[in-house]
Amino acid sequence: MVDTEEILQELLTVEAELQDVQDQIKVFLDRQEKLYDRKSELKALLESCEVSACEIKDAATGTSENWSGEFEWDSRANDVRLNVFGITSYRANQREIINAIMSGRDVLVIMAAGGGKSLCYQLPAIMRDGVALIVSPLLSLIQDQVMGLAALGIPAYMLTSTTSKDNEKFIYKALEKGEGELKILYVTPEKISKSKRFMSKLEKCYNAGRLSLISIDEAHCCSQWGHDFRPDYKNLGILKTQFPSIPLIALTATATKKVQLDLMEMLRIPKCVKFVSTVNRPNLFYMVREKPSVGKMVIDEIAEFIQHSYSDNESGIVYCFSRKECEQVAMELRGKGISADYYHADMEANSREKVHMRWSSGKLQVIVGTVAFGMGINKPDVRFVIHHTLSKSMETYYQESGRAGRDGLPSECLLYFRPADAQRQSSMVFYENCGLENLYGIVRYCQSKTECRRSAFFGHFAEPLQDCNEMCDNCSFSNEVKETDVSGHAKVMVSLLQDIQENDQRVTMLQLVDKMKVKNKGADPELKKDELEQLVVQLILDCVLKEEFQHTAYTTNAYVTVGPLAKQVLQGKKIVKIVSRLQKNSKELVKASKRNRSSELELKLDELRKELSAVQGGIFPHSVLSTPQISRLSSQRPITMKELENIIGKLKTEKYGSKILEEIKRYESENQKLDQFADCSLSKEHRRNHAKKLKSAKNLVVVKSSEDEG
Numbered sequence: 001m002v003d004t005e006e007i008l009q010e011l012l013t014v015e016a017e018l019q020d021v022q023d024q025i026k027v028f029l030d031r032q033e034k035l036y037d038r039k040s041e042l043k044a045l046l047e048s049c050e051v052s053a054c055e056i057k058d059a060a061t062g063t064s065e066n067w068s069g070e071f072e073w074d075s076r077a078n079d080v081r082l083n084v085f086g087i088t089s090y091r092a093n094q095r096e097i098i099n100a101i102m103s104g105r106d107v108l109v110i111m112a113a114g115g116g117k118s119l120c121y122q123l124p125a126i127m128r129d130g131v132a133l134i135v136s137p138l139l140s141l142i143q144d145q146v147m148g149l150a151a152l153g154i155p156a157y158m159l160t161s162t163t164s165k166d167n168e169k170f171i172y173k174a175l176e177k178g179e180g181e182l183k184i185l186y187v188t189p190e191k192i193s194k195s196k197r198f199m200s201k202l203e204k205c206y207n208a209g210r211l212s213l214i215s216i217d218e219a220h221c222c223s224q225w226g227h228d229f230r231p232d233y234k235n236l237g238i239l240k241t242q243f244p245s246i247p248l249i250a251l252t253a254t255a256t257k258k259v260q261l262d263l264m265e266m267l268r269i270p271k272c273v274k275f276v277s278t279v280n281r282p283n284l285f286y287m288v289r290e291k292p293s294v295g296k297m298v299i300d301e302i303a304e305f306i307q308h309s310y311s312d313n314e315s316g317i318v319y320c321f322s323r324k325e326c327e328q329v330a331m332e333l334r335g336k337g338i339s340a341d342y343y344h345a346d347m348e349a350n351s352r353e354k355v356h357m358r359w360s361s362g363k364l365q366v367i368v369g370t371v372a373f374g375m376g377i378n379k380p381d382v383r384f385v386i387h388h389t390l391s392k393s394m395e396t397y398y399q400e401s402g403r404a405g406r407d408g409l410p411s412e413c414l415l416y417f418r419p420a421d422a423q424r425q426s427s428m429v430f431y432e433n434c435g436l437e438n439l440y441g442i443v444r445y446c447q448s449k450t451e452c453r454r455s456a457f458f459g460h461f462a463e464p465l466q467d468c469n470e471m472c473d474n475c476s477f478s479n480e481v482k483e484t485d486v487s488g489h490a491k492v493m494v495s496l497l498q499d500i501q502e503n504d505q506r507v508t509m510l511q512l513v514d515k516m517k518v519k520n521k522g523a524d525p526e527l528k529k530d531e532l533e534q535l536v537v538q539l540i541l542d543c544v545l546k547e548e549f550q551h552t553a554y555t556t557n558a559y560v561t562v563g564p565l566a567k568q569v570l571q572g573k574k575i576v577k578i579v580s581r582l583q584k585n586s587k588e589l590v591k592a593s594k595r596n597r598s599s600e601l602e603l604k605l606d607e608l609r610k611e612l613s614a615v616q617g618g619i620f621p622h623s624v625l626s627t628p629q630i631s632r633l634s635s636q637r638p639i640t641m642k643e644l645e646n647i648i649g650k651l652k653t654e655k656y657g658s659k660i661l662e663e664i665k666r667y668e669s670e671n672q673k674l675d676q677f678a679d680c681s682l683s684k685e686h687r688r689n690h691a692k693k694l695k696s697a698k699n700l701v702v703v704k705s706s707e708d709e710g
């Protein structure tokens, strides 16, 4: 007689095993799908690598065009570049893009944040006859650009909800009748989709042959696949239909292959010339630090970092998770003597604008913001971006951290990571399409102690690897890590979780860690709380554990449960390791960024640009002189107007030349006096050599330029 009890028992075991196999198959199928995706990305990458750098293939005709050759407008373009914009040489792809636009072609530009996209349409806008139409998503971005152009004496206007009646009249007259001086007109996408009046004036401008080019800035907003879709951008296809003969240039900092195709279709530019630059930002030093569990200690570290490395009031951003946290962190930083204020979506537009203005004009050092402090930021000399909490994906982290160093000078991106923060984020993003998958991408980035941070970005954006030049913490300190086999601990953790689940209970990550701490007593090695947290996250990333979410009326709770690959750990088939970095003190880490302090003359010129912008009103200090220009002035110390012109161009020389030369002269004569008092035992020759050495030690990293930026 067969024992039914036994059969039932075996049936249960078989069912459990089947479930286990099915779970594993699911994991492998997911993995297979990702590998197929990656395979096609890599194939596409290989194809694009085979196209030579200067022969950019025309997407439609398949013919090669050389946009780096000589063109009839070369010398005029060089003149405008230097003498109007004060830019001494082009950066990668700028000249080629300008040539394509000047040749009347539609162009799609993918160029990293701070790569210099604005020049690509502003320079042709000045050179071509008529009015250029620029579509840009945010009022603050538009105001910033118009102010900057006005400071250069370029007739630029904007037509937005804030435009005065007089200005509106002027703009409409200029469009309709060609009266008045108008070269560049900024609008938000709503103007195109909602204002019939505006479109009819634009039509008249076009019919009279006075529309010079159309530019769609932040073009990724067109695509639903992009990271910042805006519905009004969807209607911009009308521009090419209405004005087919006008060159259209679409620009964005990041666009996957899918987004690029989407943009070409939506904007109706199938025959466009595409310029894709690297996502690499060689001047940014990336680092991740373990975030202490005590809030006050995090602030202490951040304050020390800022005071130690940025004592000359250099600008920075601190990103926080919530509005409340922004206010708290800003207050605590102020308590430590740092000039900081907060910025988030709950504030009145007016006070938000005020904070932004104070920061842009150098009166406030640090903005503590939520992600709402985003695309509108146009400040080129942000020296550090600190993430108090991790971002929700690699893409958003690239965008947010990328607000540092848009002027090409060395800058730092520091992310504070604590596993508990990952769980805070996961309960916010789990309902988004691919939300958890994206979050786990950045969590992997944070957990890694050995992989180059830059390589993680190259991998994410499917780009061939480039040298990091030790511009990330992992490349700088890759040898100083310790690996610990914690397979035994993982096994205990999984069984503990199974027991909990069998009793119909649930635990959050922190509860699990607390329970583990008790079980872990006396284990070899006995893991500390933060190591146990790290282990939980590691096991979630490896599908040994998984997160589950439960909604209440007010919040969403994230729990940790047993995942599809738990059996592998229980059966000892999976080795689990955690990696930790041997303790480095923060000052040593700071040194790694190869940043140099501003010289005394640089500080004086910085003061001068603030004064000049305040006197002039309506422009920011960086529009008077950029930080790279200040560096060059300080190292080359021009004496004559002509010498100055070679560094900052004619226009700025005419406007500010005498004050700048005066400042340099004053500095030189004060220094000479000091020299005379200096220790006479130090020969002049000795001092000169010393000065030379100091100068050559200055290790500036600038965004790669097509010529020497001088």
Ligand SMILES: Nc1ncnc2c1ncn2[C@@H]1O[C@H](COP(=O)(O)OP(=O)(O)OP(=O)(O)O)[C@@H](O)[C@H]1O
Residues within 6 Å of the ligand: 087, 088, 089, 090, 091, 094, 111, 112, 113, 114, 115, 116, 117, 118, 119, 252, 253, 380, 406, 407, 408, 626, 709
């Ligand atoms: N060839 C150049 N040489 C030196 N500086 C340049 C050059 N081109 C642009 N810049 C400067 O680089 C900074 C960033 O330029 P820009 O605002 O055009 O960047 P962007 O590509 O539009 O970035 P984002 O995606 O963040 O908007 C500006 O201060 C600009 O003046």
Ligand SMILES: [Mg+2]
Residues within 6 Å of the ligand: 117, 118, 217
């Ligand atoms: Mg831009």
